[in-house]
Amino acid sequence: MPNIIACFKWVIDEAYIRAGSSGELDMRSVNYKLSDYDRNAIEEAARIKEEHGGTVIALTVGIPGGTKGLKDALSRGPDKACFISDPSFENLEPSQTAAILADVIGRKLDYDLIICGEGSSDLYARQVGPRLAETLGIPCISFVQKLTIDGNRIIAERKVEEGIEVTAAPMPALVTVVPDINNPRIPGVKDTLTASKKEVITITKDDLSSAYEPTLRTVSMTAASMERNCVKFTAEPSDITAFIEALAKEGVLR
Amino acid sequence: MDFKLTEEQELIRRNMREFAETYVDPIAAEIDENSRHPGELFQKLAAGDWMGIPIPTEYGGAGADYLTHALVVEELSRSCSSTGFTVSIHVGIACMLTLLFGNEDQKQKYLIPMAKGEKLGAFVLTEPGAGTDVMSATSTAVLEGDEYVLNGVKTFTSNGPTGDTYFVFAWTDKEAGRKGMSAFIVPKGTPGMQAGEHFNKMGLRSSQTSEMLFKNCRIPKGNLIGKEGAGLMLAMTGFDHGRVGIAAQSVGILQAALDESIKWSKERVQFGKPIARQQAISWMIADMATDLDAARFLTYRAAWMKDQGVPFSKEAAMAKLFAAEAAMKHTTKAVQIHGGYGYVKGAKVERLFRDAKITEIYEGTSEAQRMVISGNVLR
Numbered sequence: 001m002p003n004i005i006a007c008f009k010w011v012i013d014e015a016y017i018r019a020g021s022s023g024e025l026d027m028r029s030v031n032y033k034l035s036d037y038d039r040n041a042i043e044e045a046a047r048i049k050e051e052h053g054g055t056v057i058a059l060t061v062g063i064p065g066g067t068k069g070l071k072d073a074l075s076r077g078p079d080k081a082c083f084i085s086d087p088s089f090e091n092l093e094p095s096q097t098a099a100i101l102a103d104v105i106g107r108k109l110d111y112d113l114i115i116c117g118e119g120s121s122d123l124y125a126r127q128v129g130p131r132l133a134e135t136l137g138i139p140c141i142s143f144v145q146k147l148t149i150d151g152n153r154i155i156a157e158r159k160v161e162e163g164i165e166v167t168a169a170p171m172p173a174l175v176t177v178v179p180d181i182n183n184p185r186i187p188g189v190k191d192t193l194t195a196s197k198k199e200v201i202t203i204t205k206d207d208l209s210s211a212y213e214p215t216l217r218t219v220s221m222t223a224a225s226m227e228r229n230c231v232k233f234t235a236e237p238s239d240i241t242a243f244i245e246a247l248a249k250e251g252v253l254r
Numbered sequence: 255m256d257f258k259l260t261e262e263q264e265l266i267r268r269n270m271r272e273f274a275e276t277y278v279d280p281i282a283a284e285i286d287e288n289s290r291h292p293g294e295l296f297q298k299l300a301a302g303d304w305m306g307i308p309i310p311t312e313y314g315g316a317g318a319d320y321l322t323h324a325l326v327v328e329e330l331s332r333s334c335s336s337t338g339f340t341v342s343i344h345v346g347i348a349c350m351l352t353l354l355f356g357n358e359d360q361k362q363k364y365l366i367p368m369a370k371g372e373k374l375g376a377f378v379l380t381e382p383g384a385g386t387d388v389m390s391a392t393s394t395a396v397l398e399g400d401e402y403v404l405n406g407v408k409t410f411t412s413n414g415p416t417g418d419t420y421f422v423f424a425w426t427d428k429e430a431g432r433k434g435m436s437a438f439i440v441p442k443g444t445p446g447m448q449a450g451e452h453f454n455k456m457g458l459r460s461s462q463t464s465e466m467l468f469k470n471c472r473i474p475k476g477n478l479i480g481k482e483g484a485g486l487m488l489a490m491t492g493f494d495h496g497r498v499g500i501a502a503q504s505v506g507i508l509q510a511a512l513d514e515s516i517k518w519s520k521e522r523v524q525f526g527k528p529i530a531r532q533q534a535i536s537w538m539i540a541d542m543a544t545d546l547d548a549a550r551f552l553t554y555r556a557a558w559m560k561d562q563g564v565p566f567s568k569e570a571a572m573a574k575l576f577a578a579e580a581a582m583k584h585t586t587k588a589v590q591i592h593g594g595y596g597y598v599k600g601a602k603v604e605r606l607f608r609d610a611k612i613t614e615i616y617e618g619t620s621e622a623q624r625m626v627i628s629g630n631v632l633r
Contacts, residue, residue, distance in 0.1 A: 188316075
């Protein structure tokens with residue numbers, strides 16, 4: 001009966017980001033969502049629990065306003081949530097997130113298995129899972145597309161470029177999952193309504209054993225834009241020449 | 255004043271959006287074309303507690319509020335108006351009437367399976383000669399011993415061919431006028447009750463509609479719902495609740511018309527630029543977006559008032575009237591924006607256009623809504 005921690009991030013839904021007039025990102029009216037692959041992580045934890053028993057804790061770190069994210073995560077099957085929250089946790093970089101998670105998991109939570117998404121929907125740095133495993137000193141298996149519990153070990157199929165790699169590791173262990181692993185459930189109405197009645201353990205910055213300072217500096221973020229020129233080319237040699245000239249003029253070819 | 259939905263309402267709305275994109279969008283054109291009731295889809299709706307949202311959990315529902323139900327009908331209708339409507343009439347009229355007027359036995363026997371989505375409800379009021387003029391109905395219910403005997407012909411019964419639990423209105427005392435009609439619960443399979451063939455309709459084609467025939471249909475006395483003579487009041491209360499659902503359905507249709515129009519007008523190039531940059535088109539879209547918001551807020555206000563426990567009959571009629579007429583107006587514009595491409599089967603706006611028309615007709619025509627509204631404001 002494994003105790004499982006499913007980590008998730010409450011991210012800006014990219015569908016709501018607009019490009020400002022000078023290419024800057026306008027995030028004034030954005031909505032938030034569970035990071036896509038983290039839904040797979042929570043789903044996998046819930047499925048293992050349904051098959052083997054045990055408990056599932058949904059764990060996240062973020063700013064205090066993110067209660068909707070906790071309800072969203074809890075409506076997908078976890079027994080309770082743990083929310084490490086501080087107003088300064090708005091733009092944590094992966095090394096900070098991993099260090100904070102490791103601090104809390106190592107000192108406060110009992111676990112056999114940690115499941116993370118392969119990367120987050122917003123920045124997709126793919127750092128938190130492996131850094132967290134390293135800090136906790138447990139095995140990490142990434143790119144997992146199938147996961148089986150086999151006594152005290154896990155057997156994981158990894159989706160790698162050359163094919164599928166099957167790996168085993170003793171528990172406690174950490175896996176990062178890809179979307180192929182499952183189809184996350186769509187919570188029913190009662191799942192959502194009962195989610196807010198589940199226990200949430202709140203941990204503040206003061207409860208951490210250290211202050212984790214950022215090491216990166218984001219200089220700027222700009223929007224990619226795609227404007228149509230509405231110019232048509234055929235396969236005629238003259239058009240191909242014109243096409244190449246047009247690409248050169250646009251600066252695509254140099 | 256707070257225009258924000260609760261976190262639960264937002265999450266439930268988003269989950270229904272995902273549900274509709276996953277399970278409804280892929281079949282919406284097919285069930286329209288074939289006039290097919292998608293039983294497999296309704297099993298999934300039942301499993302997710304989508305079929306009894308405002309019904310308390312002890313009676314098989316999800317125990318949420320009426321606004322949440324309206325949000326779900328809106329999102330379902332955005333993908334398939336027929337499906338949204340079937341949920342709307344099942345919950346808004348069949349379940350709500352049993353919750354509000356049924357006795358404990360009726361709630362146990364009929365409400366629980368309906369709210370769980372195991373049984374589908376149907377509202378049997380309209381007759382060939384009695385549409386908006388409900389009083390000109392001729393169906394009768396005569397008490398003989400411990401049984402009522404129903405006779406009459408009903409028509410345009412939504413969920414007629416597919417229903418399990420029918421709410422039938424008939425005269426118990428024609429002389430008593432407005433206090434002479436009564437309502438009865440008739441379970442499917444009762445001898446003497448027969449559903450006709452599913453009508454071949456212009457729109458809303460996968461919602462099953464038929465005549466209902468009653469010939470010496472005997473039902474136990476205990477199947478009277480509410481008091482004898484309270485039928486008309488029950489029907490009007492049912493309409494108040496149902497109209498919030500039709501308003502939400504119309505909002506869903508409008509949202510879909512806007513979604514399709516925005517997408518198409520950004521892609522379609524004429525005169526060297528996307529038609530969205532032609533003022534003729536962009537102004538149509540501006541009007542569509544504005545009426546959508548107006549319709550939506552009227553609808554949410556009516557649902558919110560229902561949840562507050564205050565009278566909402568006028569507000570439900572206003573929401574239904576405005577949203578339905580806006581849906582018809584702007585699905586016409588949406589087809590116009592699409593040009594010839596919007597007139598061809600397979601274009602979503604073609605289906606939206608056909609589906610919008612019924613919202614101005616059923617559960618009270620637009621004219622009937624104006625009667626309700628003027629009756630309220632001129633009082």
